[in-house]
Amino acid sequence: MVFAGHAQQLAAPLARYGREAELRAWLDEDGEECARTALARLLEERGRAEEAVALLKQYSSEGDPHAAFDLAELFARHGYHCEAIEVLRGAAETAGGDADWIIHLLCRVFVEADRADEALAYLDDYFARHGGDPDEHAYARAHVLKLRSRREEADAEYSPPVVSAEDLMHFGTSGGVIAEAERLVREGEPEKAIAHLRARPDGTRRLRAEDLCRPALRCSR
Secondary structure, three states: OOOOHHHHHHHHHHHHHHOHHHHHOOOOOOOOHHHHHHHHHHHHOOOOOHHHHHHHHHHOOOOOHHHHHHHHHHHHHOOOOOHHHHHHHHHHHHOOOOOHHHHHHHHHHHHHOOOOOHHHHHHHHHHHHHHHOHHHHHHHHHHHHOOOOHHHHHHHHHOOOOOOOOHHHOOOHHHHHHHHHHHHOOOOOHHHHHHHOOOOOOHHHOOOOHHOOOOOHOOOO
C-alpha cells in the first residue's frame, strides 16, 4: 500500500524528470490519483494538452470528482471556460454531500469568464435544491463578489463572526487552532495562518499547511 503523502512525494520527481512511462505504469497501482495528476501536468507542459484531457476525461467519466476537478482546471488554464463549467456542474451533482471544493472552483471559473452573475444564480439554485448552512451560502456569494472587486456588496452579504485568537485558544483543543487558521485563510492571509499553526504547542505544531486544505479549501495542484 502506498500512502497519499508518499505517493505525492514519488509522483513529483517522476514528473519533474519526465518519467512518463513510470507514471503510466503506476496508474493501476495504489498511487493512481497522484500519478494521474502528475502525468496530466507533464503532458500539458510538453504541449500535449489533448492527451492530458483524454486521460482526465477517462477517470472523470467514471465519476471521479478529483479527476473532474483537475480536468476543469486544465480547461480553464487554456481558456476553455465553458467546458470547465460543464464538467464542474456535473461533478457537483455527483460528488455527494460535500461539494464545496468543487463549487468554489466553479464560481472562480464563472468569474474568470466574466459571468459572475451566473455564479451567483448557480449558488442560489444549488443551495435551494440541496439545502445547507445559510452562512455557507452567504459566504460563497460574498466570495464571488470579492473576486469581482464588489467588496461593499460582499460585506453586506456576509460578515464573519468576530472571534479573537485568544478566545479560540481557550477552547483547549487543536480544533480552535485550526478554526483560527482557517479564518486567516478566508481573509486572504495564508502566511499568517501557517505562522499561527507553527507557533502552537507541540500537540498542534505538527499540523502542516495541508491541514488547511480540507475539501472546502481544496488547494489547486
